[in-house]
Amino acid sequence: MHLKLLDVVAVEDGDRVVSGADLGGRRARVILAVLALNEHAASSDTLARALWADDAPPTWPTALRGAVRALRTALAPVGGDGERVVATVPSGYCLAPGVTVDVTEAEAAVRRAEDLIAQRRFTAARDCAAPVAAVRGTALLPEEDAPWLSPYRVALDDLAVRALQVLAQAATALGDHPASLDAGPPPADGADDTAGFAPPPADEPLALLPPPQAVMVRQVQVRRVTPATRLAAEFLMPSPHQRAVTRQ
Structure with a gap:
């Protein structure tokens, strides 16, 4: 599985590609970028700051989980559903092992x-x-x-x-x-x-x-x-x- 961050964000697996609107919009792109650019797992707080800056909604933990769930669903066409691309770890989220960037x-x-x-x-x-x-x-x-x-x-x-x-x-x-x-x-x-x-x-x-x-x-x-x-x-x-x- 390969993640492209430059120009058009995309997740590729061989000839299969999910990009643009098919990823699910801005939240999906930002989540993927934060996970790819951080050396370690990104906490929920880190993702929330990237998504909403200082204007996070009161229910942002629920909104964040929903955004991650929607991203995983969007990646199903390239076999990236579940935790095959975005993995949950005790400290937050990270890219799954084997995903190249x-x-x-x-x-x-x-x-x-x-x-x-x-x-x-x-x-x-x-x-x-x-x-x-x-x-x-x-x-x-x-x-x-x-x-x-x-x-x-x-x-x-x-x-x-x-x-x-x-x-x-x-x-x-x-x-x-x-x-x-x-x-x-x-x-x-x-x-x-x-x-x-x-x-x-x-x-x-x-x-x-x-x-x-x-x-x-x-x-x-x-x-x-x-x-x-x-x-x-x-x-x-x-x-x-x-x-x-x-x-x-």
């Missing part, structure tokens, strides 16, 4: 890619990191505007930046980085690693990138500039020659 798999993919870089297996590292480089934090429950989601969205953005770093390192090692010929030596310890980093105006190079990559490059520029992220931005941005060819 796309967010967790993305984290594992980046760790694997970083290990492959260390092993100098650059092609494998590139292939492993590439899908995660396009991940956006805003893809996590995009219709939900709640403070509890913010740290998880930031963590996803950070994960995508790490994937971009792997892509840049792998591309440079494989000779696919057009700017590598012009790149000087890395800055000495303690030196200003932002010196000389002046990306072209955003309205020109970012327009030549697919939207997910453009978003991530902007995050690299604005949120953190280190030697590795600078290389990632340079790798993803078209070189002056490429921009000239594109304009022609």
Whole structure:
């Protein structure tokens, strides 16, 4: 059984899928997200805060049990009824053993890619990191505007930046980085690693990138500039020659 949290929340089992309105609406999506994002079981209080914030109804324990029961029923078409996806434990609820989650798999993919870089297996590292480089934090429950989601969205953005770093390192090692010929030596310890980093105006190079990559490059520029992220931005941005060819 596989749970997708990014973009459209869905539960899959082979070719069988339950998603969108078939899941049962907002409550179902939030419950699945809370259970998937928590390292441990989520208490009823935790689920209630995610569902209702400070406006829980007086009968919220009953409403919560009803929402969990409805979710389990909705998952019956993929064999997820009963406790096959949402399990009850003494401390609350958790995902059943064996349920995989796309967010967790993305984290594992980046760790694997970083290990492959260390092993100098650059092609494998590139292939492993590439899908995660396009991940956006805003893809996590995009219709939900709640403070509890913010740290998880930031963590996803950070994960995508790490994937971009792997892509840049792998591309440079494989000779696919057009700017590598012009790149000087890395800055000495303690030196200003932002010196000389002046990306072209955003309205020109970012327009030549697919939207997910453009978003991530902007995050690299604005949120953190280190030697590795600078290389990632340079790798993803078209070189002056490429921009000239594109304009022609």
